[in-house]
Amino acid sequence: MKQTVLKIYIQALFFGMVFSACTSTKKIKTSSGISEINYLEINDRKQYVLIRGKDINNPILLFLHGGPGASATALLRKFNHELEDDFTVVYWDQRAAGKSFSKHITKEEITVENYIKDVEWLVDYLKNRFEKEKVFLVGHSWGSRLGMYAVQRNPENYSAFVGIGQELHAYRGELLSYHYTLQKAEERGHKKALKELEEMGPPQSGHYKDMYATGFWGGVRQKHWLLKFGGERYQKTTYIDWIFSIWFSREYSFADLIRYGKGSAFSAGNIIFDEQFNDIDFFKEIQKVEVPVYFISGAYDYNTPWELVKEYVDHLSAPHKEFILFEKSGHSPVFEEPRKFNHEIRRIYNEIK
Numbered sequence: 409m410k411q412t413v414l415k416i417y418i419q420a421l422f423f424g425m426v427f428s429a430c431t432s433t434k435k436i437k438t439s440s441g442i443s444e445i446n447y448l449e450i451n452d453r454k455q456y457v458l459i460r461g462k463d464i465n466n467p468i469l470l471f472l473h474g475g476p477g478a479s480a481t482a483l484l485r486k487f488n489h490e491l492e493d494d495f496t497v498v499y500w501d502q503r504a505a506g507k508s509f510s511k512h513i514t515k516e517e518i519t520v521e522n523y524i525k526d527v528e529w530l531v532d533y534l535k536n537r538f539e540k541e542k543v544f545l546v547g548h549s550w551g552s553r554l555g556m557y558a559v560q561r562n563p564e565n566y567s568a569f570v571g572i573g574q575e576l577h578a579y580r581g582e583l584l585s586y587h588y589t590l591q592k593a594e595e596r597g598h599k600k601a602l603k604e605l606e607e608m609g610p611p612q613s614g615h616y617k618d619m620y621a622t623g624f625w626g627g628v629r630q631k632h633w634l635l636k637f638g639g640e641r642y643q644k645t646t647y648i649d650w651i652f653s654i655w656f657s658r659e660y661s662f663a664d665l666i667r668y669g670k671g672s673a674f675s676a677g678n679i680i681f682d683e684q685f686n687d688i689d690f691f692k693e694i695q696k697v698e699v700p701v702y703f704i705s706g707a708y709d710y711n712t713p714w715e716l717v718k719e720y721v722d723h724l725s726a727p728h729k730e731f732i733l734f735e736k737s738g739h740s741p742v743f744e745e746p747r748k749f750n751h752e753i754r755r756i757y758n759e760i761k
Contacts, residue, residue: 431659438462442496445659450529451522456481456507457530458659460489461496467567467757468534468543469495472502472551474573476523477675479506479668480548480742482657483650487746494754495544498534502526507664509671518678520557520685527558531565542567544757548742549573549712556694563698568760570702570753573712573739576690576720581712582611582627585639588710589630592637601633631711639710641738650743691723700728700760704752706737706744728760 436443442464446457458481469491473480481499491497501508503526504518531543545566547555552571559569575581587610593601608630636645655665679685703721705714714733721731732752737744 431661431664433458433460433659436460436462436492440464448530448533450503450526453503453513453517453526454508454510455503455526456501458485458499459496460492460499462493464496464538466494466496467761468498468538468540469753470498470500470531470534470543470545472500472527472545472547472554473505474549474551475505475672475675476502476518476550476679477505477509477672478550479508479671481506482654482660483743485657485659486653487743488750490750491753494757496538498530500530504675505671506668507660509667509674513674515674515678515681518675519682520679523554524557524561527554528562531558531562535565544568546570546753547572549575549739552712553688556690556697559697559699559701560694566699568700568702568756569697570704570756571717572704572742573709574703574705574717574720575688575712576716578687578689579611581716584713584716585634585710586610586630588639588713589634589637592639593633596637598633601636604629605633634710638708639738640708641740642706642708642736642744691720695723696725698727701726702730702732702752702756704732704734704741704749706734706739706741708738711739 431445433443433445440463441461443460444458446459447454448457449455471480471484479501481501484497484499488497502523504510504513531545534543535541542564543566545555545558545568547553547569549572552573553575555569555571556574559566586605590602590605593605611627631640634640635647638645641647651665654660654668655662660668701724703717705712705717707714718731718733721729734741734745734748742749
């Protein structure tokens, strides 16, 4: 009996430690290096910002993660940490995302405009703190949309922008994604997928039927089948490996993983009520930018279909523009082909500096 009680106590203690464990970041030991965790008051919301690099004199690289609400800090630290050799890398959990999520955040503040203002605040902070004229901006998925807004509004702040899995056109992007998924379901004779996809029907004006009622979840189901049929990740049909990467990250605890899920659901579930979020069309809204732009897509990306990104590059006016296709990636080349991605980021910066 005593052994059983002791065993239960040890297990409870262990899981309690895992759940509430303090997080840290590995110290960079170079004389001019930086490795610090911050909670900055960005536009009246405390937000998590991790800054790491071997030399604070290196250029600033700010990464805008996807979602909204899908922090990439843990994955970037695992797959892309070598960029810290050449850049002061800024890992930011956006408003309501990851370690920035709080029960005090309101639904009303989940707006595109607030996120844009948060980017502007953070860029000004970084420029002033590190005495830099410009920031090298990289955005993934939702973050790629934020990045385009940022460089359009304040081009003087940025040396260049790299969009990964670039969001561009709500209606055409979703329509291409839907038809790809339907085609794969037909090829495989997958009755359940066919039934669900045919019932929801193709998206109308960028979203599915009854967007503000059941349509949001219709979109979720479409993305579920897209992942299963290879249009989201290259040769993978789940995110289990990435979930474990977040859990076992030095910078994240199990409690943070729970917070991650809450923040992601909260952000995605409320941003759809912002009119500025829906029905975007960068072909009309952003036809010209005044900074060099690079777009990296995966050949298996039918979340933000790569063909549409290539078309946009041909359409866009910019000092320099380039479309780069990763042959063994889906929607996230930054994590699916990290060595190639890190090499491209270095090449791009060497081109523009």
